Amino acid sequence: MLRIHNSLSGAKEVFEPIEPGKVRIYVCGMTVYDYCHLGHARALVVFDAIVRYLRWLGYEVVYVRNITDIDDKIIKRAAENGESLSDLTSRFIAAMHEDCAALGVGPPDHEPRATESLQSMIELIGQLIERGHAYAADNGDVYFSVASFADYGKLSGRRLEDLRAGSRIEPDEAKSDPADFVLWKAAKEGEPAWPSPWGDGRPGWHIECSAMSRDLLGEHFDIHGGGLDLQFPHHENEIAQSECASGKKFVNYWIHNGHVRVGDEKMAKSLGNFYTVRDVLAEHPAEVVRLFLLSSHYRSPLSxxxxxxxxxxxxxxxxxxxxxxxxxxxxxxxxxxxxxxxxxxxxxxxxxxxxxxxxxxxxxxxxxxxxxxxxxxxxxxxxxxxxxxxxxxxxxxxxxEDFMKGSFSAEERAAIEDLIEQRQQARKDRNFAEADRIRDQLHERGIALEDTPHGTKWRKEQ
Ligand SMILES: [Zn+2]
Structure with missing residues (x-):
């Protein structure tokens, strides 16, 4: 019987899918403005292993992992680089797919992109306004009214009063309560914008996951996952948006994976202490990295x-x-x-x-x-x-064999194979002393030889 630690209840619960034999799962994916680091790789690998296991148990799984291809960081980076938004995001989507393939992370069944789901987001915001959970401010922004949702804070355990006390309204914001969050941002000079009933603008980050999960998995589904840092405010806000729009429970099980740490700190782009997946893969075979990422429980921090x-x-x-x-x-x-x-x-x-x-x-x-x-x-x-x-x-x-050879660089492998060939020749010439000398030389480098009817095989010695 599968038990899952549900962040919503804080307890391990027996897993019961909504529809027998089927699991619908949504995981928050990358914001594509830079290369994936090892912290991202952990989330990708952990949820890949979870999905593989659910399938092995015989469940029919629908796995959705989104791509955030519009947000402040993307706009800022594209401007710094002097490239278009779509050039920047296409480059890093391709890089992310390469990293996933290298790490053996299978593609999700659906990989929706925010910029391709704007209509669904606009519809969802419209429904929230209609139901009295959101309001359009004078400057063209639309905000979610946190006070309109009595269950706000149920995932992260935060209280509205504390949130109010801890937030302030920035000069460019037009919200009426400091705890409210933005659903639609009015267009700013030089930023990309799309038309909406509230004027040109772009969506807030949280609304995209509520809209895309509803499109692909329905209003109520089994599992929602992501890194621990997404629990608040991102996932809390997803619950608020989705449950206020549908009037139903959004997700049954919330799964959050722990951080990768370097020293005492979380690995993060903002802290500048990150190792990119490609840097790490240049030094270590991909399955080694994968085994490392799975070597501690997914909820624990990993150093x-x-x-x-x-x-x-x-x-x-x-x-x-x-x-x-x-x-x-x-x-x-x-x-x-x-x-x-x-x-x-x-x-x-x-x-x-x-x-x-x-x-x-x-x-x-x-x-x-x-x-x-x-x-x-x-x-x-x-x-x-x-x-x-x-x-x-x-x-x-x-x-x-391939794995054992994979821990040598291409250059080392060529050198080893060259020596093996020289040894073959020495044996043909009946120069056994020379053949043995080459065998010993390889042995010193940690290479074991095995002579078979199909030629000489080599492997790394244990
Ligand atoms: Zn999300």
């Missing part, structure tokens, strides 16, 4: 250190090492085994990937035990199970 990445690499090498030579012949994994059950129990406990990984390491040891005992069939069977369970986390998707 990025070089040592943690190295540890993840060692762990993944252990798993691949167990699959070595058994690959391609592990088609009938045992789904009923103790390991599969424990893996499932870990994932059923609020997607505890840390525990699930621990089961994979035990399973790898079991494969090695069978191998050493000469029990080839059991070894293959368990290796198949290891591969299947690994794939639920998006791991062990390569051949062990």
């Amino acid at each position: 990025y250190t070089f040592a943690a990445l190295d540890e993840a690499k060692g762990s993944l090498e252990r798993l691949y090492n167990a699959l070595r030579d058994l690959d391609g012949d592990c088609s009938s994994p045992d789904r009923q085994s103790e390991y599969s059950e424990r893996f499932r129990a870990a994932m059923d406990d609020d997607f505890n990937t840390r525990e699930a990984l621990a089961v994979l390491f035990e399973l790898a040891r079991e494969v090695n035990r069978h191998r050493e005992a000469g029990e080839a069939e059991q070894a293959r069977n368990k290796a198949g199970e290891l591969r299947e369970l690994g794939s639920i986390l998006g791991l062990l998707e390569q051949s062990p």
